[in-house]
Amino acid sequence: MxxxxxxxxxxxxxxxxxxxxxxxxxxxxxxxxAKTGDYAEVSVDGETVYELPLSENTELLITGTDGGTNKLIINNGVCYVTEADCPDKLCIKQGKISHNGESIICLPHKLVITIHNSSDTSSNVDAITK
Incomplete structure (x- = not known):
């Protein structure tokens, strides 16, 4: 043993x-x-459609590439999605974001919401190839 x-x-x-x-x-x-962000960049299918300051309360209905919609709320410095007509509703479940680099993504609508800090001087380039 x-x-x-x-x-x-x-x-x-x-x-x-x-x-x-x-x-x-x-x-x-x-x-x-983590640094608190200054604005939310909203892009649909890779194109920036809005840059919304987190300091201003905002309610916005965003139309995705397939005609689907997401309701974006900015309230008291945080950004979140409250309604979506996509099948899985993962964008709603991702919760509230407010820190630099955080994102909410809705794949069916090709929607990406990313928090940025205007004082961030780093480049958005990850890599350069030939």
């Missing part, structure tokens, strides 16, 4: 718990240190 199996199991649980704690700490730190 092999001894130490129970000790190995205990060590595995300790390691798993430590990894989970580290992951939660990184998530919380990332949320706490």
């Amino acid at each position: 092999i001894m130490g199996g129970e000790n190995q199991k205990k060590n595995t649980y300790i390691l798993l718990l430590a990894v989970c704690i580290i992951a939660v700490c990184i998530f919380v730190a990332n949320k706490a240190l």
Whole structure:
């Protein structure tokens, strides 16, 4: 009979718990240190159709590429979708966004809403190829 199996199991649980704690700490730190955005960029099929400041409360009905619609709300510095006629309604379930780089995406309507910070001087280029 092999001894130490129970000790190995205990060590595995300790390691798993430590990894989970580290992951939660990184998530919380990332949320706490994230910059709040200044405006929401709304694009349909890759073309920017609106740039809406988060400082102004706004209600907007956006028409997607297939004629479908999404209702966008900006209220008290946060942006979210409250209504959509797409089948899965994932854009509504994505919740409220307000930090630089966060997005809400509706694939059926080819709609992307991304939060940006006007003081962000970084380039939007990910890579350059020949």
